[in-house]
Amino acid sequence: MTSLLHRERHDWQRLGGLHTAEEIEHQPALWRALATALEAQQPRIDAFLGDWLRQPGHLVILTGAGSSAYIGEMAADSLNAAWPAEVRAVASTSLLTHPELYLTRGQPTLLVSFARSGNSPESLATVELLRASVDAPRFLNITCNAEGELLSGSAGRADTLNLLMPEGSCDRGFAMTSSLTTMLLAALAVLGAGAWPERLGRIRSLAGLADTALAAWAAPVQALAQADVRRIVYLGSGAQEALAREAALKVLELTSGRVMAVANTPLGFRHGPKSMLDEHSLVLVLRSRGSVARRYEHDLVQELRADGIAARVLTLGPEDEAEHLPAFLPVPPLPQDGLDDSWLTPLWLIAAQLLALNKSVALGLTPDNPFPDGRVNRVVQGVTIHNHDPR
Template sequence: MDASVLTDLPAWQRLGGAYTAEEIAQQPRMWTALADLLDDAQARIDRFLGDALRQPGQLVIFTGAGSSGFIAEMVADHINAQWPAEVRAVHTTSLLTHPALYLRRDRPTLLVSFGRSGSSPESVAAVELVRDRVDDARFLDITCNADGELARRGHGRSDTLSLLMPPPSCDRAFAMTSSLSSMLLAALSVFDSAPWPQRVQRLRSLASHGERALQAWDAAVGALAQATYSRVIYLGSGPLEALAREAALKVLELTAGQVLALANTPLGFRHGPKSTLNGDTLVVMLRSAQPLSRRYEQDLLNELRGDGIAARVISVGPDGDDRADGDFVLDAPTLDDSWLAPLWLLMPQCYALQRSAALGMTPDNPFPDGTVNRVVQGVTIHSHG
């Protein structure tokens, strides 16, 4: 299959990927819409949070499962570094199995849940778990579905704030794309310590840069996806480690596991995972904006390119003097890595879409047999009493 332009929806309709293509392409518009939405909701958000983040005894848990859990990881450390409160990421899939490791009855806890549908069994059960096991518990639900269980159950409760994303971000396709980037940027905007107007302006700046990235990278990503790499390795450090995991998951999902995708850190990769390299491997480094991190990344890029074992080694990130031919770079705004993550995610999303189509699959539903579902099924929630 020849690569199709991301915005050629009739072509993607024929390929069974119109929803995925449209939802990737609409992300800059969603970020602009999110800026307007958050501007309108500022007073309600500020009233709900109060001074909780300034209290050292306050615990804030960002949570979700799968891609939503990766949002939590991309956000938590960045926010934790700014406030006296303890902020951490815990996937619902760990919170439900080992609640005693994370919850204390006498510790005020704010559970921030991410959910595209808001109806996954783990998301709903995590809220009930925290409500049952913590005396002073509150809940901020960041979700894309006004009709989902999180929004429905939280409606009218004084201990809960539901923050709904722009309606088109409730992705219809199998894979989370615009839902993920919208919820990620919403959390950063709500919890960052920068003045509110500055946070909202960041969203508008990222939207502008996102439009440029999609236009600049479209053809090159399509061409890259025509190469028959059977392994893809994404590498990232700090918040970009979770971004690498999300990027790898997109390839696994949209190719139904036909392409093996792994994630690691630039420093961790040498500690065993480097053994996965062979002549059929594509390595993608997700570049940090931090100078120290970039030096470590560049060391590994030089090493991997010099080894000549992997079929191809490229990077995605801010433009700089260390760019190489074939890298996906952008003159990015001066922001921390968590804020820039949605920009760099555009390339892996487009690659997964194009690779799926190149394999003759239907990206909107890569599992027509129902073995994996858009909203997780088959989960039994067991009593924690």
């Protein structure tokens, strides 16, 4: 029998979580496959982007819905700092309702769409919205489904570059796990600055770190999930702020809403949300690499532990022995440079995915399909797309 994330495969099958467990576990392999695929496609990518990102008047919108929207939020600030073009994250669910706040007809705009299936109504409608609202839009579709409408509907268009993620990235389980981290790394590599070997080297370096992390984290996270925790709080700043939102969403999805999960920033948490803490609460503070951010994080951790209200206050991320705040999970040695907070988010996401998966099992749910009644679906349903008058 083959072990998978500290359980036998037949146990995951019996528990209804085999797909999700496999998709968390195979992320390092997918990331290596991604690096190889991007290396082969480098000439096509460079030809499409050219010097587009070097133009101060250009706009790049990173978009998606739900977890796919958080991909853009995790990457946007880092990419925006790297280029003269403006790079911002706007969820497709916001673009569709208030396009006048984000789109200008005469401004050259590149829409980067993240989509696991490529079939959600918002993804498809956002592309049509850009075509109707911007004079010369361009499109970069990063998706995991070769048969999705997002790819098939734009095949052969000169204004579109389609990047299909490696086989196996289109998660079979309900929650986005490997699809999300693979698309995030694709965006950071394709739209990032620096030489291609350097960018691809970061992906491969992360894959090695993830191999170590998966082996070390599966057992302690499984044990943590057994605790009587009914509220989980993820706190992060910078790229970790969006990471916190995605981590909280994973808990909500895989526990079918039975565990309430929220996200905030370490500084923002004091401004009201802290009142939610009780003896059934778990707080996870996502640590930054920046020294100033780390001081704020350190202060809050010390404060929450002194309060003694939450059941546990844990940290996850780069460690600093001088701070006397050891991370809950052992962190593989990180390179001194090259991997900033945006690039490290896929590594910390593995821990969040493991916790949500094991909490689902602890509650007697089936992680591959936590909503057997169909009230929430893997590909969103029930959305009516309304026309917008661009005037």
